[in-house]
Amino acid sequence: MQKLLSRFRKAVTDFNLIQSGDKIAVGLSGGKDSITLLQLLAAYKRFSPEPFELIAITIDPGSGANFNDMIEMCKDLNVPYYLFKTRIQEIVFDIRKEKNPCSLCANLRRGSLNDHAKKLGCNKIALGHHKNDAIETLLLSMFYEGRINTFLPKTYLDRSDITIIRPMIYIDEQQVITLAEKYKFPIVVSECPANGFTKREYMKNLTYKLEEDIPGLKNNLLNSLSNTEQLNIWFKENKES
Incomplete structure (x- = not known):
């Protein structure tokens, strides 16, 4: 936990993610990543130089999952918990019958999370x-979209007047897995029909395989995202070509 808190605090400092008086909502899906984030934020809150409020919000897509153990965990952490039920899964799979459901599902869940967080004063x-997510997003953008792009550690959404922060970007997925197993986090198994069959899952497996052949690959890719001094990309002088 201390190693993860150290990397967590470095991200908070490097990107100025938390200020005094913030009210932060954790998007608590029930997976290992969001539960680890909540645990780290609750621990960081105890010694943070900037006092802030912390709540947890779960957007239930309509999977019928049981969140009781996770609710008890929030009580133990003294973190207010809010559960909002939706019909997102029905909309995506039954009504829209999406062949590539992940994008629409993510957009609907994000929109619902943003709306509820704002109404709760966050x-x-x-x-x-985490680190692996940033790398996978970068490679997905390069391989499938032809652009160099990944999510930012901090993003202000002007439409909803809310800021998205990602304090775990320096933390490796294997560290999250180890922590979740050690402390027996109450993980809610995903009931999504597309789980395990996405392009992101393919990219995740690919990066793990590449890491076996190229030690330090993930760290190098992560470092490249902030290495602006050595960014060499092509700029066309003739914009019409």
Whole structure:
């Protein structure tokens, strides 16, 4: 836990993620990443130089999952918990019958989370994206979209007047897995029909395989995202070409 808190605090400092008086909502899906984020934020709150409020919000897509153990965990952490039920799964799979459901599902869940967080007086939402997620997003954008792009550690959404923060971007997924197993976090198994069959899952497996052949690959890719001094990309002088 201390190693993860150290990397967590470095991300908070490097990107100025938390200020005094913030009210932060954790998007608590029930997966290992969001539960780890909540645990780290609750621990960080105890010694943070900037006092802030912390709540947890679960957007239930309509999967019928049992969140009781997670609710008890929030009580133990003294973190107010809010559960909002939706019909997102029905909309995506039964009504829209999406062949590539992940994008629509993510957009609907994000919109619902943003709306509820704002109504509860939050000015920030914390998401449990870690180092591997940033790398996978980068490679997905390059391989499938032809652009160099990944999510930012901090993003202000002007439409909803809320800021998204990702304090776990320096933390490796294997560290999250180890922590979740050690402390027996009450993980809610995903009931999504598309779980395990996505492009992101393919990219995740690919990066693990590459890491076996190229030690330090993930760290190098992560470092490249902040290495602006050595960014060499092509700029066309003739914009019409």
